[in-house]
Amino acid sequence: YDFIEAFVTAVQKRWPHILLQWEDFAGENAIHILDRYRNRLCTFNDDIQGTAAVTTATLLAAGRATGVELKDQRIAMFGSGSAGVGIIQLLVAAMREQGLSESEARQRIYAFNRHGLMVEGDPALRASQLPLARRKNDVAGWQLSGSGPISLLDTVKNAGITVLVGTSAQPGAFTEDIVRAMARNLARPVILPLSNPTSKSEATPQDLLRWTGGKALIGTGSPFPPVEIADRTVRISQTNNSYIFPGLALGILASRAARVTDGMIMAAAKTLASLSPALHEKEGSLRPPIADSRQVGVAVARAVGEAAM
Numbered sequence: 001y002d003f004i005e006a007f008v009t010a011v012q013k014r015w016p017h018i019l020l021q022w023e024d025f026a027g028e029n030a031i032h033i034l035d036r037y038r039n040r041l042c043t044f045n046d047d048i049q050g051t052a053a054v055t056t057a058t059l060l061a062a063g064r065a066t067g068v069e070l071k072d073q074r075i076a077m078f079g080s081g082s083a084g085v086g087i088i089q090l091l092v093a094a095m096r097e098q099g100l101s102e103s104e105a106r107q108r109i110y111a112f113n114r115h116g117l118m119v120e121g122d123p124a125l126r127a128s129q130l131p132l133a134r135r136k137n138d139v140a141g142w143q144l145s146g147s148g149p150i151s152l153l154d155t156v157k158n159a160g161i162t163v164l165v166g167t168s169a170q171p172g173a174f175t176e177d178i179v180r181a182m183a184r185n186l187a188r189p190v191i192l193p194l195s196n197p198t199s200k201s202e203a204t205p206q207d208l209l210r211w212t213g214g215k216a217l218i219g220t221g222s223p224f225p226p227v228e229i230a231d232r233t234v235r236i237s238q239t240n241n242s243y244i245f246p247g248l249a250l251g252i253l254a255s256r257a258a259r260v261t262d263g264m265i266m267a268a269a270k271t272l273a274s275l276s277p278a279l280h281e282k283e284g285s286l287r288p289p290i291a292d293s294r295q296v297g298v299a300v301a302r303a304v305g306e307a308a309m
Contacts (some may be wrong), residue, residue, distance in 0.1 A: 004033060004271075008041065010190070013285075019042045019249060019252050019260075020041060020043040021044060021045075021245070022036075022043065024047065026082075027126070028082070028127070028128060030048055030082040031082050031128050031219065033047060038259070038260065039259065042258060042260060044248070044260040045082075046245050047083055047086075048060040048082050048083060048086035048263050049090075049260075050241035051083045051086060051087060051167075051194070051241055052086040052087045052091075052265065052269075053244045053248070053266075053272070054240065054241055054272065055165060055192065055219075056087070056091055056241050056273075057194075057244075057268075057270070058192060058237070058239050058273075058286050059075075059091065059163060061272075062163075062217050062278070062286055063278070064273070065284075066190075067263070068162070068186045069254055070091070071095045074108055074110070074159055074163065075091065075110065075163040076109075076110045076112065076161045076165070077109060077110065077146050077167070078112045078168050079112065079165075079169070080112060080118065081167065083149075088132060088267065089267065090243065092109070094269070095108065095182060107138075110134065110155050111132035112128060112155075113308050114168075117139070117149065117150035117152075117155050117208065118132055118134065118137055119134050127296070139158070142154065142158040143157075152174075152178055153181060160185045161185060162182065163190045164179075164182060164192065166194055166195055166203075166309045168195060168202060169195040169200040171308075174208070176207070179216070182212075182214075183211070187215060188215050188216065189212060189215070189217070189271055190216070190217045191208050191216050192218070192219045192221075194220070194221035194239055195293055196222040205227050205234070205236045206224075208299050209227050209234060210309075213230075217286060218237065219237045219239035219287065220237070220238055220239060222234055237285040238287060239287065241244050242290070243288075243296055244268050246258075246293070247297035247298065247301040247304065248264070248265075248300060248301075248304055250297060250298075250301035251264070251268075251300065251301035251302065251305040251307075252264070252305075254301060255308040261308070264278070264304045264308055266307075268300045268304050270303070272300060275288050275296060276288070
C-alpha cells in the first residue's frame with residue numbers, strides 16, 4: 001500500500017489529468033484500492049467495474065429478450081471476490097432503477113463463497129461480503145440435502161434461481177443437476193460461466209444447452225465455438241470486459257471527466273445492452289460480435305461522455 005500511494009502521488013504530479021486503470025489486483029486489495037483512490041483521481045478498476053458493466057448489460061439484454069425483467073429474476077452469484085461484489089453492486093443499482101428498493105433488490109441475489117451460500121454469522125466472511133450474506137431467517141424453512149453449508153443446488157431448488165453467474169474459477173461447478181433444476185424454474189434460464197481461461201469455466205456451453213434442451217441463454221468469460229443443437233447453430237456470446245473498457249476510457253478522456261462515477265459505469269452497461277442482437281433476432285446472441293467492437297466502443301464512449309458531462 002505504501003508503494004501504491006507513492007506511485008499514485010507521482011502519477012498525479014507528473015500527469016494531473018491522467019486516467020488510471022487498475023487490473024489484476026486480488027480480492028480485498030482491489031476493492032480497498034478502488035475505494036481509497038476513486039474520489040482522489042480519475043480511475044477505475046476493470047476487474048470490478050468493467051466486469052460488472054458487461055455482466056449487467058448481458059442480464060439487461062436477456063431480460064428484454066425473454067420478457068422477464070432483471071428486477072423479477074432470482075440470481076445466484078457463484079463466487080464473491082472483487083468481481084462478484086462489483087457485479088452485485090451494479091445489479092442492485094439496475095434493479096433500483098426498475099423500481100425496487102435497495103433491500104428488495106438484495107433479496108433477489110444469493111451470493112456464494114468457497115464454503116457455500118453466504119449466511120450471517122459465518123466467521124469466514126470478509127468485510128466486503130458482509131452486506132451480501134443472507135439472514136438466517138431467509139433460509140430457515142428450506143429443505144436441505146445436508147447439515148453443512150448450503151449448496152448451490154439447494155439454493156437453486158429452494159430460492160427458484162433463474163440466473164446463474166459464475167466468477168469462481170471452479171471448473172465444472174455448474175453440474176447437470178443444478179442446470180436441470182434451473183430449467184424447471186424458468187423456460188429460458190440465463191447462465192453465465194464467466195471464469196477464464198477456458199479450463200476454469202464453470203460449465204461448457206455445449207453441456208448447458210444439452211441439459212436445458214437448447215433453451216438456456218448463455219454468456220461465457222472465455223471464447224467457445226458455436227454449438228449445434230436441434231438442427232440449429234447457437235453462437236456463444238463472450239461476456240468479456242473488452243466490450244466495456246475501450247469505450248469507457250474513450251468517453252472519460254473525450255469528455256475530460258475528473259472522476260469515474262457509478263452513473264458512467266451504468267451508462268456503459270445500458271448502451272451495451274441496447275446493442276444486443278437478441279433484441280431483434282429470436283436466436284440472436286446476447287452480445288454483438290467481437291468483430292463489431294470498434295462500433296460498440298464508440299457507442300459506449302458517447303454514453304459515458306454524456307453521463308460525465
